[in-house]
Amino acid sequence: MKNQIQLLDVVALNEDLPEKNLFRGQVGTVVELLAPNVFEIEFSDDNGQAYAMLALRADQLIVLHYQPIEAV
Numbered sequence: 001m002k003n004q005i006q007l008l009d010v011v012a013l014n015e016d017l018p019e020k021n022l023f024r025g026q027v028g029t030v031v032e033l034l035a036p037n038v039f040e041i042e043f044s045d046d047n048g049q050a051y052a053m054l055a056l057r058a059d060q061l062i063v064l065h066y067q068p069i070e071a072v
Contacts (some may be wrong), residue, residue: 002010004025005030005039005058005063006030006039007030007031007032008029008030008031009029009030009063009064009065010027010028010029010063010066011027011028011029011030011039011041011061011062011064012025012026012027012028012061012062012064013025013026013028013056013060013061013062014023014059014060014061014062015060018025020036020052021052021064022043022052022054023046024043025065027043027045027064028042028043028044028047031053033067034055037058037059038055038057038058038059039055039056039057039058039061040053040054040055040065041053041055041056041061
């Protein structure tokens, strides 16, 4: 099982960021690796229009999986 966040992973916020109008559970995509455990996340609507982009730490994110994960 991979345990590191990778470029283009789909992630969800695990905390509210009301100052950015983003809330727990909102889904985004990793678009840049900025530093160890810091990622640029793009949040887009159903039409693909970005509505927020910001740097977040790994501990603020949950990687979403769309297929079964094999144990190592």
